[in-house]
Amino acid sequence: VDRQRATRADRRRVQLTDHQLHAWRSFFHMQQVLRGRLEQSLQATSGLSNADYSVLAALAEVPNRRIRAFQLGTLLGWEKSRLHHQLTRMCTRGLIERELGESRAIYVVLTRAGLRALAAAAPTHLAQVRELVIDRLTPDQLDQLAHLSNTILEGLVAGDDVPSGTSA
Amino acid sequence: VDRQRATRADRRRVQLTDHQLHAWRSFFHMQQVLRGRLEQSLQATSGLSNADYSVLAALAEVPNRRIRAFQLGTLLGWEKSRLHHQLTRMCTRGLIERELGESRAIYVVLTRAGLRALAAAAPTHLAQVRELVIDRLTPDQLDQLAHLSNTILEGLVAGDDVPSGTSA
DNA sequence: CAAGATTGACTTGTCAATCTTA
DNA sequence: TAAGATTGACAAGTCAATCTTG
Numbered sequence: 001v002d003r004q005r006a007t008r009a010d011r012r013r014v015q016l017t018d019h020q021l022h023a024w025r026s027f028f029h030m031q032q033v034l035r036g037r038l039e040q041s042l043q044a045t046s047g048l049s050n051a052d053y054s055v056l057a058a059l060a061e062v063p064n065r066r067i068r069a070f071q072l073g074t075l076l077g078w079e080k081s082r083l084h085h086q087l088t089r090m091c092t093r094g095l096i097e098r099e100l101g102e103s104r105a106i107y108v109v110l111t112r113a114g115l116r117a118l119a120a121a122a123p124t125h126l127a128q129v130r131e132l133v134i135d136r137l138t139p140d141q142l143d144q145l146a147h148l149s150n151t152i153l154e155g156l157v158a159g160d161d162v163p164s165g166t167s168a
Numbered sequence: 169v170d171r172q173r174a175t176r177a178d179r180r181r182v183q184l185t186d187h188q189l190h191a192w193r194s195f196f197h198m199q200q201v202l203r204g205r206l207e208q209s210l211q212a213t214s215g216l217s218n219a220d221y222s223v224l225a226a227l228a229e230v231p232n233r234r235i236r237a238f239q240l241g242t243l244l245g246w247e248k249s250r251l252h253h254q255l256t257r258m259c260t261r262g263l264i265e266r267e268l269g270e271s272r273a274i275y276v277v278l279t280r281a282g283l284r285a286l287a288a289a290a291p292t293h294l295a296q297v298r299e300l301v302i303d304r305l306t307p308d309q310l311d312q313l314a315h316l317s318n319t320i321l322e323g324l325v326a327g328d329d330v331p332s333g334t335s336a
Numbered sequence: 337c338a339a340g341a342t343t344g345a346c347t348t349g350t351c352a353a354t355c356t357t358a
Numbered sequence: 359t360a361a362g363a364t365t366g367a368c369a370a371g372t373c374a375a376t377c378t379t380g
Contacts, residue, residue, distance in 0.1 A: 015294035020302050023314035027301075030317040031199045033245050033324050043350090051370075070340060077201050082371055084342065089369085104379065106341070126183035133195075134188050136323045137316055144312045146191035148305055149198040155304045156201050211372090219348075238362060250349055252364065257347085272357065274363070 034132065041128060046121035051086055053125065056095065056110065056118040065110035068101065072108055090114070202300065209296060214289035219254055221293065224263065224278065224286040233278035236269065240276055258282070 016024070039050045048056070058075055059065050067075075073083040087108060090096045095114035099107040110118075134142060184192070207218045216224070226243055227233050235243075241251040255276060258264045263282035267275040278286075302310060 015291065016298060016302065020298075020310065021294075023310050023317075024297055024301065026314045026317040026321070029245070030321045030324070031203070034320060035199070036245075037324060037327075040350090049370075077197070077204075079372075080341070081343085081373080085371075088342095104340070123183065126189075129192055130184060130188075132323055132327070133192065133320055134184065136319050141312070141316045141319070142188065142191050144309070145316055146194045148309045148313055149191075149194040151304050151309070152202065152301055153194070153198045155300055156198070156205060159205075159300070208372090217348075241362095247350075248363070249351080249365085253349075256364095272362070 037132065038125070038128065042121065042125055045124050046117065048117060048121050052090060052095065053118070053121060055086065055090060055108075056114055057122075059096065059108065059110040060115065060118055065115070066099075066107055069098075069106040069108050205300065206293070206296065210289065210293055213292050214285065216285060216289050220258060220263065221286070221289060223254060223258060223276075224282055225290075227264065227276065227278040228283065228286055233283070234267075234275055237266075237274040237276050 035050070042048055042050060042053055054076055055072070058072060059067065069083065069087065070080075073080055076083070078086075087096065087098065091098060094111055095117055097109045097111055099109055101107045137145065203218070210216055210218060210221055222244055223240070226240060227235065237251065237255065238248070241248055244251070246254075255264065255266065259266060262279055263285055265277045265279055267277055269275045305313065
């Protein structure tokens with residue numbers, strides 16, 4: 001085909017087969033709906049957003065329940081301003097506290113209230129994860145999911161840098 | 169164990185094994201990062217959000233590029249007010265138009281500009297889906313992903329109604 | 337200057353309340 | 359009344375600009 005402009009259908013076919021497109025859409029849709037559902041019931045049953053929960057869970061598993069803000073951001077894979085806004089909100093709710101470390105480092109500490117909120121939310125939340133995901137899949141499927149998730153994640157992290165190598 | 173209150177560790181162990189929890193977290197994290205990355209480059213390269221793209225893509229594949237708003241909401245699995253706000257924004261940008269059908273039904277129509285925007289965005293977007301997902305996975309893995317996504321999705325849709333079966 | 341932190345403006349999504357007519 | 363549409367207030371996230379100090 002040497003026409004200069006391909007039709008829309010042509011272009012899509014080059015990109016992805018119908019089979020691949022269907023697979024992608026199934027995944028994409030599932031992930032959207034799942035995320036919405038979890039967010040919703042987390043909010044309804046415990047007043048926490050998914051973001052809140054992620055921060056609390058991360059803090060709870062770190063030595064001294066205390067971590068440098070920047071590291072927390074890296075851990076969660078969040079932009080710094082998103083993290084900042086999130087921490088500000090959680091501070092005013094008393095779920096965490098900010099502390100100043102040496103040389104303008106900010107540390108984030110889990111408060112008692114934060115730990116309590118997490119403890120209150122976790123059972124229901126995890127039960128729902130089990131109900132909606134774990135229990136739906138065979139052990140094999142769950143392993144497949146974990147494996148392919150890690151594979152995709154590696155690619156995402158790798159692509160973090162400049163595509164074409166601009167050396168410092 | 170007949171103690172009334174289990175420790176936090178106990179409760180978690182009951183909910184999910186470490187293995188299961190790890191699998192879940194891998195998936196959850198991957199999905200977060202992936203979504204962020206796609207959203208970001210879609211925005212950067214075409215000025216469309218993921219939500220914009222979903223609406224445009226759905227409209228493009230529907231007869232006459234015209235569909236009732238409510239049906240579109242069902243298709244996308246969106247709440248009505250989310251859809252409304254989204255459509256309002258897209259209207260002001262000229263990507264779609266609203267038309268009144270019979271008995272206060274609202275129809276959404278894809279405009280030329282909307283179709284152009286989609287055609288401009290699609291190749292890059294799909295290429296990225298291919299690069300970040302499709303090409304990372306073996307054909308088997310992709311099939312596994314599709315299959316398990318559909319399985320989870322079935323569970324999600326089933327849980328839409330009252331948990332205990334209220335028949336029509 | 338650069339890394340880490342902060343800020344504000346703006347966009348997106350949610351919730352709850354309201355409106356309208358079959 | 360109930361389904362579909364609308365609205366506004368608010369929470370969450372992004373981007374770009376700024377501040378601060380090693």
